[in-house]
Amino acid sequence: MLDRYAIKVIKAPLDYSAKQLDNAGLSANQVTLIGFFIGLSAIPFLAFQQYHVALALILLNRTFDGLDGALARRQGCSDFGGYLDIVCDFIFYSGIVLGFALASPEQNAVAANVLIWTFMGTGSSFLTFAIMAAKRNIDNTVYPHKSLYYLGGLTEGTETIATFVLFCLFPQHFAMLALIFAALCSVTTVTRILAAKATFADDKAPTNTSA
Template structure:
């Protein structure tokens, strides 16, 4: 919901930093994989209930996620880069609730519900992108991307905000998981409705 607005604030500083990184010879794919390593380390920290460390690593993951896109725009996007970006992001998103529950097994049910909710948002997002690509439909509402980005109530910014809250207030995880998971299902429903409207006419 807030991703498009957030991009207007962060694109310029990210582009400046990406220019420096490009001069140093760094590729977007290296930054993507490095960001995922930060995310994996955050998941490990959550498994050991090290919430402050997890919060710092999540922040580094998100900075890298912004930088890889800025680098790709500067150096030229690739299909592999787009694939790695979306795949590793979805693994990170689902890993956070799973590994939180590893550290706090009493919250396993809520964590399972949140992961299930991410399956709904992720599948409705990727399926729309696949059909949009087949039809040649494009959008740059959230910047130039490798695939079609269909918006919704719960996008990247909202997801990360919940992860931050979970790290700050881990004892409230159940509330965050059930409420945000419910919002994810609203997003899935609106995306399915958008797909029905957009794809009802056969091309």
């Protein structure tokens, strides 16, 4: 919901930083992987309840996630680059939730599982819509710079990262915050399904006329 506004705020500093990375000879995919492994390194810190260190790593991961896109636009976007970025994002998101489950299994495990379950809904509804949109050559005018159709919703990247920040700042309330965000993710999944129905409902399955 907030991504379109956040992009406008961070675009200029990301473009400047991407220029420096380009001059240094780094590729967008290299930046994606560096950020990905930085993000994964937050998991053991979460497990050992070192929440402030984990928060710094999470924010650094998100910085690299913005930089790889800005760098790709300078160097030329590729389908594999877009694919790699999405895969790393979803693994990172679920990994952070896993870290909180490991930190306090008795208190957090159920809420963490519920949240990852709803992540499956937001992720599958997002990616499947993108596949169908590409099949129909539907362009996204809201996020034209994305490598695939970016279907928005109540819980986008900005809201997810804001929630992760809250998790780290108030870890004792993780279960409650996770269940609240899981409910919002469920709303996002439903609205995306409704959007897909409105967009693709005229698509009729072919009739088999063979004897």
